[in-house]
Amino acid sequence: MVSQSPFAALPATLAWQEDGLYLLDQTRLPQEIVVERISEVEEVWRWIHELRVRGAPAIGVAAAYGLCVAMQPLRHLSMQDFQVQLTQQASFLDSARPTAVNLSWSLKRMLRAAESSGAQDSAALYDVLVAEATEIHTEDQALCAGIGTHGLSLITPGCGVLTHCNAGALATTGVGTATAPIYMAHRQGVPFRVFADETRPLLQGSRLTAFELQRAGVDVTLITDSMAASIMAQGLVNLVIVGTDRVAANGDFANKIGTLSVAIAARYFGIPFYVACPSSTLDLLTANGAGIVIEERKDHEVTHVAGQPTAPVDIKVRNPAFDVTPHDLVTGFITERGIVQQPFDKNFAVLFASGGGAL
Ligand code: MRU
Numbered sequence: 001m002v003s004q005s006p007f008a009a010l011p012a013t014l015a016w017q018e019d020g021l022y023l024l025d026q027t028r029l030p031q032e033i034v035v036e037r038i039s040e041v042e043e044v045w046r047w048i049h050e051l052r053v054r055g056a057p058a059i060g061v062a063a064a065y066g067l068c069v070a071m072q073p074l075r076h077l078s079m080q081d082f083q084v085q086l087t088q089q090a091s092f093l094d095s096a097r098p099t100a101v102n103l104s105w106s107l108k109r110m111l112r113a114a115e116s117s118g119a120q121d122s123a124a125l126y127d128v129l130v131a132e133a134t135e136i137h138t139e140d141q142a143l144c145a146g147i148g149t150h151g152l153s154l155i156t157p158g159c160g161v162l163t164h165c166n167a168g169a170l171a172t173t174g175v176g177t178a179t180a181p182i183y184m185a186h187r188q189g190v191p192f193r194v195f196a197d198e199t200r201p202l203l204q205g206s207r208l209t210a211f212e213l214q215r216a217g218v219d220v221t222l223i224t225d226s227m228a229a230s231i232m233a234q235g236l237v238n239l240v241i242v243g244t245d246r247v248a249a250n251g252d253f254a255n256k257i258g259t260l261s262v263a264i265a266a267r268y269f270g271i272p273f274y275v276a277c278p279s280s281t282l283d284l285l286t287a288n289g290a291g292i293v294i295e296e297r298k299d300h301e302v303t304h305v306a307g308q309p310t311a312p313v314d315i316k317v318r319n320p321a322f323d324v325t326p327h328d329l330v331t332g333f334i335t336e337r338g339i340v341q342q343p344f345d346k347n348f349a350v351l352f353a354s355g356g357g358a359l
Contacts, residue, residue, distance in 0.1 A: 013169065025047075056243070113132035147278060151180060156238070237266075248291060273331050278335065338351060
């Protein structure tokens with residue numbers, strides 16, 4: 001069981017226990033802290049699809065355990081039937097959201113572990129799945145810590161750090177990706193401040209990032225997305241760190257909608273723009289950003305705020321959940337193995353030649 005949050009005050013994003021999978025419902029934050037036991041694979045799919053569990057690394061880990069949830073009641077099947085079901089259930093979970101590569105990466109990894117296990121019966125194969133999901137979970141925590149170590153020196157005394165969406169502890173099972181250097185610097189007593197974009201339309205920045213940083217005692221200021229350029233113009237931002245859902249081989253990357261505007265503004269004001277990227281989010285099989293599928297979500301996320309209509313009935317709406325930032329706007333990728341600088345295609349290949357990457 002790996003269930004401890006890195007912060008005593010914050011419940012774990014997810015936990016696997018003898019009786020199943022426990023998920024923290026992120027749609028209820030910050031008002032309510034609700035953890036539910038999920039015992040059906042359809043529920044795991046729905047929780048991922050509805051962003052109750054969200055953030056690229058967290059959905060990868062949730063899907064791995066989700067596959068265990070799916071297969072647990074099927075342990076009496078013949079090996080052949082179990083394996084057919086396993087492939088089908090993995091493909092079902094993979095359909096929950098399209099952009100974060102961690103989802104398909106972790107499910108492929110689960111299938112590979114099953115294939116190569118040499119297990120003699122379905123019950124033994126199920127144990128292999130639980131062990132692999134637990135390993136993915138444990139590794140996710142180590143990836144976050146590695147990003148913190150390598151990103152720490154970017155946060156200097158007195159600096160202002162801007163982040164977008166939530167690439168925090170809640171988006172992972174560790175100390176987050178973009179937030180890993182932030183938490184580490186904070187623990188070491190470095191004085192600095194963070195600006196958190198609220199992140200329309202689903203407000204992950206205000207509901208989640210501001211929430212978790214404030215609880216951890218970090219000096220955090222919430223701003224609306226449209227304030228970011230103005231805050232930069234005032235000289236209050238020295239560094240941008242964002243997370244990512246998929247990084248293509250050339251360094252183009254997808255992240256929450258609005259990230260591209262932040263990158264353009266940072267370039268205009270000469271502010272270093274870093275992307276925190278665990279190897280589980282690196283998709284070296286996709287050549288560039290044009291190959292990244294962008295999730296389109298329902299209109300009501302844009303036409304309503306907190307359930308109340310804020311737009312004319314039947315208005316035309318676009319709601320892409322992510323955008324792609326071209327690699328030339330990126331100063332560097334903070335990975336668990338070090339900071340990768342331009343040219344990204346060559347340097348990713350060098351750093352991750354011996355494993356790593358969502359391949
Ligand atoms: O739609 P979400 O909330 O899952 O989007 C999350 C993000 O865009 C994060 O920045 C990204 O997944 C990185 S999480 C470490």
